[in-house]
Amino acid sequence: MTDVTLGRRLCRLALALGGLLLFANILLPALTRSCEPLQRMAQVVEDSGIDPSRYYYTDVEAVGEAVHNIDNSLRFPPGAATPASP
Numbered sequence: 446m447t448d449v450t451l452g453r454r455l456c457r458l459a460l461a462l463g464g465l466l467l468f469a470n471i472l473l474p475a476l477t478r479s480c481e482p483l484q485r486m487a488q489v490v491e492d493s494g495i496d497p498s499r500y501y502y503t504d505v506e507a508v509g510e511a512v513h514n515i516d517n518s519l520r521f522p523p524g525a526a527t528p529a530s531p
Contacts, residue, residue: 477483490497493507 477487
């Protein structure tokens with residue numbers, strides 16, 4: 446087995462972190478600017494005041510509307526004569 450020195454491991458870690466920073470801060474924004482649907486979506490997120498770094502949203506009004514729509518879709522499936530039991 447080959448022993449890798451601490452210096453080499455730290456260098457690899459720095460390169461990996463640098464690559465991640467380059468990807469997240471330069472390549473992804475460039476991709477967003479170059480693609481119209483992504484640009485529109487980014488604008489909607491910004492205009493709505495949504496923080497995309499949050500993992501779970503409960504304080505955004507759209508979440509309540511989405512939950513209501515999903516509940517209604519499950520209770521009243523298309524083509525069903527009567528509501529489905531909860």
